[in-house]
Amino acid sequence: MTRAEIFQVVKANIERIVEGVDGSRVTEDVSMNELGADSLQVVEVVSRSMKELKLKVPRTELSKAQNLRDLVDLFEKADAGGA
Amino acid sequence: MITGIGAVTVVGDSPEALHASLVAGRSGIGRWKRPRDDRYYSQIGGDLSDFDLAAHLEGRSGSYSPELVKRCLALMRAAPLPPRLVAAVALQAYHDSGLAGAIVPDRIGHVMAGHNVNAGYIIQNGLTFYQEDPDYIEPLFGLLCMDTDVLAATSELLMLKGPSFTVGGACASGNVALLAGVEMLRAGRADAVLVTGAPIELEPVALQGWALIDAISIRSFNDAPEQASRPFDARREGFVPSEGAGAVMLETLSSARARGARVHGELLGASTVSDASRLTRPDLDGQVRAMQLAMADARIAAADVDYVNAHATSTPLGDAVEVAAIKTALGRRARQIPINSTKSMIGHCLTSAGIIELIATLLQMRHGVVHPTINQDVADPELDLDFVPNRSRPAGIDVALSNSFGFGGINACVAVGRHGK
Numbered sequence: 001m002t003r004a005e006i007f008q009v010v011k012a013n014i015e016r017i018v019e020g021v022d023g024s025r026v027t028e029d030v031s032m033n034e035l036g037a038d039s040l041q042v043v044e045v046v047s048r049s050m051k052e053l054k055l056k057v058p059r060t061e062l063s064k065a066q067n068l069r070d071l072v073d074l075f076e077k078a079d080a081g082g083a
Numbered sequence: 084m085i086t087g088i089g090a091v092t093v094v095g096d097s098p099e100a101l102h103a104s105l106v107a108g109r110s111g112i113g114r115w116k117r118p119r120d121d122r123y124y125s126q127i128g129g130d131l132s133d134f135d136l137a138a139h140l141e142g143r144s145g146s147y148s149p150e151l152v153k154r155c156l157a158l159m160r161a162a163p164l165p166p167r168l169v170a171a172v173a174l175q176a177y178h179d180s181g182l183a184g185a186i187v188p189d190r191i192g193h194v195m196a197g198h199n200v201n202a203g204y205i206i207q208n209g210l211t212f213y214q215e216d217p218d219y220i221e222p223l224f225g226l227l228c229m230d231t232d233v234l235a236a237t238s239e240l241l242m243l244k245g246p247s248f249t250v251g252g253a254c255a256s257g258n259v260a261l262l263a264g265v266e267m268l269r270a271g272r273a274d275a276v277l278v279t280g281a282p283i284e285l286e287p288v289a290l291q292g293w294a295l296i297d298a299i300s301i302r303s304f305n306d307a308p309e310q311a312s313r314p315f316d317a318r319r320e321g322f323v324p325s326e327g328a329g330a331v332m333l334e335t336l337s338s339a340r341a342r343g344a345r346v347h348g349e350l351l352g353a354s355t356v357s358d359a360s361r362l363t364r365p366d367l368d369g370q371v372r373a374m375q376l377a378m379a380d381a382r383i384a385a386a387d388v389d390y391v392n393a394h395a396t397s398t399p400l401g402d403a404v405e406v407a408a409i410k411t412a413l414g415r416r417a418r419q420i421p422i423n424s425t426k427s428m429i430g431h432c433l434t435s436a437g438i439i440e441l442i443a444t445l446l447q448m449r450h451g452v453v454h455p456t457i458n459q460d461v462a463d464p465e466l467d468l469d470f471v472p473n474r475s476r477p478a479g480i481d482v483a484l485s486n487s488f489g490f491g492g493i494n495a496c497v498a499v500g501r502h503g504k
Contacts, residue, residue: 019157047222
């Protein structure tokens with residue numbers, strides 16, 4: 001799975017779950033909080049993306065992600081590890 | 084005072100549609116629409132699994148503001164069927180009451196009748212946990228596994244900030260919640276209280292459980308499901324489980340008067356008593372006491388009662404005991420008034436049944452008509468009251484009783500009257 005494919009899954013979930021988000025603002029540089037997501041929406045985006053990508057990242061690792069780049073990094077690493 | 088009503092059932096997604104179907108004698112019972120596994124017994128019931136909340140709200144776009152609809156759909160995005168139904172009926176009753184902006188949110192309570200509301204969702208997540216991966220359960224499971232989340236989501240939607248809690252009383256939950264709502268108003272803890280009746284999502288494990296204790300219809304009517312719910316009839320064989328939700332807005336007389344609210348009826352009194360028994364066996368004494376205490380609470384005599392909406396689930400023993408209880412509680416009046424079963428058409432909505440049947444009662448009162456008990460083909464000689472067999476007819480109702488008797492010996496009755504009588 002390419003990094004772009006992983007990012008697309010995360011972006012699609014953000015657009016579906018965080019109401020009123022402007023898709024053009026969803027880049028690797030921002031955090032979900034900056035996009036207006038509340039704590040439950042962050043959990044939902046992460047969990048649904050992991051399940052869709054068939055990945056597993058420990059919650060303790062996920063909490064270190066500061067922005068979408070960090071999150072995609074973790075997913076990419078998990079994907080490589082699981083491949 | 085009852086100033087708002089809302090209902091979604093298998094025969095209509097509004098109180099008016101429910102009433103029209105009931106008066107027409109139309110059954111909403113069919114074969115389960117969900118994919119089913121032939122290893123379990125239940126094949127028929129009232130199935131709302133295809134309820135589409137977005138389409139439902141869109142159909143009422145003139146009633147609700149776009150912001151409210153948006154907030155509702157956002158809150159319900161990941162929710163299973165029961166909370167979506169509760170949100171729909173809560174919106175209906177709230178809108179119908181017209182109290183938005185008239186009472187401060189702190190003075191509006193919310194009591195939700197129901198328990199095990201999201202059982203189907205919980206079981207599905209259990210399967211995911213054990214068969215797939217613990218990390219892949221639904222992300223909001225930690226909230227949605229609790230009944231109070233259903234309550235809280237609707238309270239958030241409508242900004243209900245008064246006392247707020249769930250009430251469990253098995254199949255009597257609706258009436259027990261109405262009692263709790265009345266007592267909240269009498270105690271002065273709120274000026275209005277929304278009483279919602281949540282359904283139980285009818286997943287196969289619960290259906291199998293009820294089949295194993297011989298409580299539901301599984302034998303004779305699988306090829307004619309609309310005939311399965313036949314309270315009082317000699318061929319009745321068990322209740323017919325069904326999905327449906329209802330909501331009523333209760334309000335103090337002074338509050339309703341002050342804002343000139345339209346009043347559907349008056350909740351005159353309510354009661355609940357226990358048989359002190361965990362068995363499903365109905366108890367004559369408990370049912371009689373529930374009816375007598377509701378009448379006493381309402382300060383009415385048996386002679387004042389014009390109509391009884393019976394619990395009448397279509398079980399062989401339950402219907403017989405209830406008829407005996409009505410005869411004992413109402414004496415000679417029992418033979419002078421119509422007594423019917425809403426469940427003969429919509430099935431047994433379990434935890435929400437009391438709320439839906441109160442709404443059915445109010446609409447019969449308003450329209451001067453009693454709906455039939457359908458499927459009355461072979462009379463049971465022991466059950467000889469006027470059950471309004473098969474056809475509706477005009478009837479003047481000023482005062483009515485509505486019974487609900489639940490597993491665990493929980494008996495509850497409410498008395499309702501025409502406003503001003």
